[in-house]
Amino acid sequence: MTNNTRNQKWELQSRVPPILGINYPIIQGAMSWLTDAQLVAEVSNAGGLGMLGPHAGQTTNPTSNEEVIERMRAEIRNVKALTNKPFAVPVMVSANPDMIPLMTNLLLDENVPVVLINGVDAELFKIFKAAGRKILCRPIDVTPENAREAQRLGADIIIATGFDEGGSLPSKPIGTFSITAQIAQAVSIPVLAAGGIADVNGVRAVFALGAEGVYAGTLFLATQESRMADNVKEMVVESNADKMLMFRSAFSFYRSLPTPFADKLVEMDKAGASTEEITNVLVGNQGMRVGMVEGNLEEGYISVGNGITYIHEIRSVRAVIEDVMRDFI
Ligand SMILES: Cc1cc2nc3c(=O)[nH]c(=O)nc-3n(C[C@H](O)[C@H](O)[C@H](O)COP(=O)(O)O)c2cc1C
Incomplete structure (x- = not known):
């Protein structure tokens, strides 16, 4: 890989660290099943902002809304035991709208300092502002209109x-x-850029486009502290973005590294199966837990971003952050 900006001196500035009380403008995005207390605390301890995700720390599906809440409460407390730095939790941890008031109360009760809202919901903004x-706002399909509306309602940072x-891709390519x-x-x-950023050049590139930091997922999966299975970490190190498969899903599309299970989903898509069937x-x-946490490629898929091209080794979270954030150190 050529890396012709590596030795240049860059001076980047960002309003994000003082807003969030962190050292570097990098947030580890929520990832279903994969972002547990250990990873989140490690990111926050290394100067970024860690974020729990749906099913944080779990290996089974919950059987009730109350169980989702109690599991998340326990995981939030695990984070607090491992770090005294800020961290974040998304409000929408399931597709079930009944969960939103329950999660809202949980995040207020547990004094979670930063919340992720995956949409522009005036009521939620009001509650968390008060x-x-x-508030980090990450509309699934971000547009100038919904970003401006989030700003008007008091979002602190927008994620583009x-x-x-x-993960689940935006509906427009x-x-x-x-x-x-x-x-x-x-x-x-401030705007944070998300999607395919996995090295210092990607960070510099999005700053050149007007971003003031990065929101990354895949980069943190390929670390020693992530609970992703070792065989999958190896696949990430050895693969480039051109190996990725893509298939439809409920929202829009998913990518996966090639696995027998992902092949099946691609075949279903090609054969005209309905989105619901897929x-x-x-x-x-x-399939995400089975593939990515258990490393079972026969029955699971490997959802990662195009940034895998730039991931060549498994390092500690701290080494990764200090590398990609070198212009702020
Ligand atoms: C395996 C995986 C699972 C994800 N699950 C979620 C999720 O449950 N909720 C969510 O808001 N975003 C989810 N995402 C998206 C991430 O929060 C983040 O936006 C994305 O990883 C950024 O792109 P990158 O992976 O190329 O860095 C997921 C991403 C991955 C890779």
């Missing part, structure tokens, strides 16, 4: 997610470069 919490990301510049021009609050197979047997 409680003095910092491009089609290069891992707009790459991280295009969306970052568009959103940075639309609002005056989603039932995708989610029904917890």
Whole structure:
């Protein structure tokens, strides 16, 4: 890999660290099943902002809304036992709207300092603003209009997610470069870029487009502290973005590194299966957990972003942050 900006001196500035009370403008995004207390605390201890995700620390599906809440409460307390730095939790940890008031109360009760809202919901903004919490807004399909509305309602930071990301993809195939510049021009609050950023050049590139930091997922999966299975970490190190498969899902699309299970989903898509049928197979047997946490490629998939091209070794969270944030050290 050529790395022709590596030895240049860069001077980047960001309003994000003072807003969130962290050292470097990097947030580890929520990732279903994968972002547990250990990873989150490690990111926050290393100067970024860690974020718990759905099913944090779990190996089984919950059987009730109350169980989701009690599991998340326990994991929030695990984070607090491991770090005294700020961390974040998303409000929407399931597709079930009944969960939102329950999660809201939990995050208020547990004094979670930073919340992620995956949409522009005036009522939620009001509640968390009144409680003095910092709001990260990440509309799944971010546009200049919804970013401006989030700013008007009091979001502290907007996350602009491009089609290069891992996890459930935005419904429009707009790459991280295009969306970052568009959103940075639309609002005056800081914008973080998400999707495919996994090395220092990616960080510099999104700053050139107007971002003031990065929101990364895949980068943190390929670390010693992540609970992703070792065989999957090896696949990430050995693969490039051109190896990725893509198939439809309930929201829009998913990518996966090649696995027999992902092949099946691609085949279903090609054969004209309905989105519902594909989603039932995708989610029904917890394919993300089975593939990524258990490392079972026959029955699971490996959802990662295009940034895998730049991941060449498994390092500690701290080494990763100090490398990609070198312009702030
Ligand atoms: C395996 C995986 C699971 C994810 N699950 C969620 C999720 O449950 N909720 C969410 O808001 N974002 C989820 N994301 C998206 C991340 O929070 C983040 O936006 C994304 O990873 C950024 O792109 P990158 O992976 O290219 O860095 C997931 C991403 C990955 C890779």
